[in-house]
Amino acid sequence: MTSRNALTGAGFPHPDLYTRDSAAVACSEHLRFFPLEVDRAAGATMTAPSGRELIDLSAGWGAAVLGYAHPAVTEAVSRTVRRMPGVGVLSSTNPLSVELAERLLADVPGRDAERAVHLGLAGSDANSAALRAIRAWAGPERPGILVFENSYHGGLGPAQHVSGFAAAGGVPLGPGVEQVPYGDANAAEAALESRRFAAIVVEPIMADGGLVIPAPDFLPRLREACDRTGTLLMVDEVKVGMGRTGSLLASSFDGVAADVVTLGKGLGGGMPLSAALAPRAVWDSAPGASLLTTAGNPVCAAAGLAVLGAIEEDGLLAHAAALGTVLETALTELRERHPLIADVRSRGLLAGIELRSSAAEGGRPAGRETAGALRRAFELGAVAYPVGPDSNVIELTPALVITERQLRDGLDVLDAALTDVEAGEVDCDAAAAFGGW
Structure with a gap:
């Protein structure tokens, strides 16, 4: 499912692990969107073999509900x-x-x-x-x-x-x-x-x-x-x-x-x-x-x-509810800044950002642009994944232990990634090599 040609590039000097994974691990259990390698993780952050840190806005599809290495x-x-x-x-x-x-x-x-x-x-x-x-x-x-x-x-x-x-x-x-x-x-x-x-x-x-x-x-x-x-x-x-x-x-x-x-x-x-x-x-x-x-x-x-x-x-139910209010407000502001965002939906620390093309293009589900935005966000330091039948909804399921600062920093990365996509500065087709949904 994953093309080895997509594994190298600027900012990713350590393709060895990903290449070995592609050769040894069956693609029947791959759902990949960009060349993410994880050497270690703690709380709401993951660290690549190169030492680069990423804010995980997915918490491993929600599995790391307490973050990593709690x-x-x-x-x-x-x-x-x-x-x-x-x-x-x-x-x-x-x-x-x-x-x-x-x-x-x-x-x-x-x-x-x-x-x-x-x-x-x-x-x-x-x-x-x-x-x-x-x-x-x-x-x-x-x-x-x-x-x-x-x-x-x-x-x-x-x-x-x-x-x-x-x-x-x-x-x-x-x-x-x-x-x-x-x-x-x-x-x-x-x-x-x-x-x-x-x-x-x-x-x-x-x-x-x-x-x-x-x-x-x-x-x-x-x-x-x-x-x-x-x-x-x-x-x-x-x-x-x-x-x-x-x-x-x-x-x-x-x-x-x-x-x-x-x-x-x-x-x-x-x-x-x-x-x-x-x-x-x-x-x-x-x-x-x-x-x-x-x-x-x-x-x-x-x-x-x-x-x-x-x-x-640790009072994490109250923490999720409180950060949910922060997230809801931030997503509303994000929507106002980006014409690609058609809708935002959230409850607590669970949210979706739906992307659609301009009305002039019929408002089609922007799956290609979503893939490009998430690839760009990964390059800038945050991890999130797409969901939906058209893969045009950015899903946010961060760990319940994420701090407000980490949450805001992650959203800032998504903001910058969407800006780059809307400016035509991202090759939105590059993510296609990873297969996705």
């Missing part, structure tokens, strides 16, 4: 890996995985008094495990799963086959999976009235599909429709949860408690960890249906406990 995560992982009480929960138990499951049941709102937690390694397997169990619970009478156009729920397995948006041109929807437009509560309600769906799967804020924030009544109406029709409401919090919006769950912002909740990315603070919370009756319908040898790994569980502890003890 002391609480580092200490918990180091302590646990020396004891290593097993590798998972497949054929034994360990105290840390049990404690993590108990902590999640206490912290994550739910509708059912009897719930259990499926621990995994990534958001994809959390969603896949939940979907398999839901279908077993519902039986042949309700074979359908209702999802939303341009939704993203995973890159592997059943989760990938309920996603309306994916890399590499997408994959077909699975049997019984139907889509309605995201944010269209009327369409969702009409579909649910048929009572052929076991569950509806929704992102409280659509992330990879374009950073779309629905109307305030969208999730409450879905909750009411599910209650009316006996359908499970499954909320995918993998990317938008874990405190990013100023509350632990993005769905809590709208006052909604789901039947099934999935978490990933930030839950492990950079370690591979995910969780799916669902009624025990759902899990009991599919014993042994989703087995991973290292799921419930105690080292990863220790990281998850450290993340949950730090979010609470």
